[in-house]
Amino acid sequence: MGGVLRIHFSDRDFRHVQLARSADPVWEAFLGLHVLTTSLARLPRRLHPWRRRAVRRLRDADLRAASRLLRDLAPADAAYFPDFLTPAESEEGMAAALHTLRATPGTRLARELREAARYRTLPGWTRRLASGDRALLDQVADAVLHFHTRLIAPDWSEVEATVATDWERRMETLEGGMGAMLETLAPFAWRDPVLTAPYPVDADLHLKGRGVRLIPSFFCHTTPIAIADPSLPPVVVYPVRSEPPAPGTRHADVLAALLGTGRARVLSALTVTFTTGSVAVRLGMPASTVSGHLKVLRDAGLVHSERDGAHIMHRLTSRGRHLLRPP
Structure with a gap:
């Protein structure tokens, strides 16, 4: 670097x-691929659970094949990977992005793969892609969709x-x-x-x-x-900066005196969005107790809760983040 x-x-x-204001599905797919090929020791702790789950899902042969194909084009250590893989249309969603990717002109494929070859040796199959092989380009688009569907979409709410x-x-x-x-x-x-x-x-x-x-x-x-x-x-x-600064010992004591020890622990646990159950597991507290604390914190404007499918997700409000910030 x-x-x-x-x-x-x-x-x-x-x-x-x-x-x-929202995540980009194609960028998250490629960056998730990079997380998958990075050792746990080099990742922030917030990404450890996802990586462990993703490694287990990679037992599927088709998913491994899709991952290999995408890794050939956009490895984690690449100084450059082709821009056509992440079209601006992904702002409108995965379908729009893949439609644009499949329609990439042959001249652009050749130009950007030639640029990528300046930084590293590309696999032999990319010569067919650079020559405008549309069936191979469809395989690349299918691999992006498959990777996102199987590995990214299950955690999309978080x-x-x-x-x-x-x-x-x-x-x-x-x-x-x-x-x-x-x-x-x-x-x-x-x-x-x-x-x-x-x-x-x-x-x-x-x-x-x-x-x-x-x-x-x-x-x-x-x-x-x-x-x-x-x-x-x-x-x-x-x-993203997903975690507010952790309160110091003195600040944590002040929070506990203000909110009560249990509610202060629940508030401090919401460094990212969690379900009630995941907060309970993280803190070793009964889910019913966590639910009660969350209600009080929500009523005080410190936590926002919203339903996402079968789950209710909880996150800090700006007031809650401010309260966690040491003076």
Whole structure:
């Protein structure tokens, strides 16, 4: 990791910054693939449960084949992988994204695979893809869908809720202006008018008045990722900050005195979105007790709860996150 990504803003760009409020299904599929090929020791703890579940699901031969095909095109350690794999239409959902991916012009396939070959040796089968083999391109699209359906979609409610929480935090910082929001985008550093972050290679993204679409990602866990082709709409994917700073011992004591020990523990456990049962398991408390504490916290405006299918998901509100923050 010897490079730096530099994103150059002009005054006009500030008017066209978009902060995605929902997770992107295609980016999450590829970044989930990267999590899957990264050792547990190098992952943040919040991703450990998903990786363990995903490894068990990979016993399926078709899923392993899909993963291998995608890993050939977009390995976790790649300094570059083709932009056609993550079309801007994924903003509209997986179906729109795959429709665009399947329709990628042959000239673009050849150009971007040639660019990828500058950084690493590509498998032999990619020569057929670069020559415009539509059946092979369909296989790539099918692999993205299969990987997402089997490994990402089962945990999509947690992905979406975590991204939504991140979005709320960024919106709060906008009270101080766009620069204040950009300063919160770790691992980026904001030095007006340039946003910088560690990157596999040295790269400059000149926005040229187009602005940029910033996409928070559940599975992104190291450096941000930017669309490489300067002719495409600028897109930057960055890792969510899913956990508020853990309260220190003294602050935890103050919270316990204010809320009661049980409710303070439940509040502090909601570092990401959880069901009642998962909070109970995490804290070793009866689910009925956790449910009672959550009701009190919800009534106080510290926790938000909403139904997602068969489950009710709980997450901190901005007031709850503020209360957890040490003074």
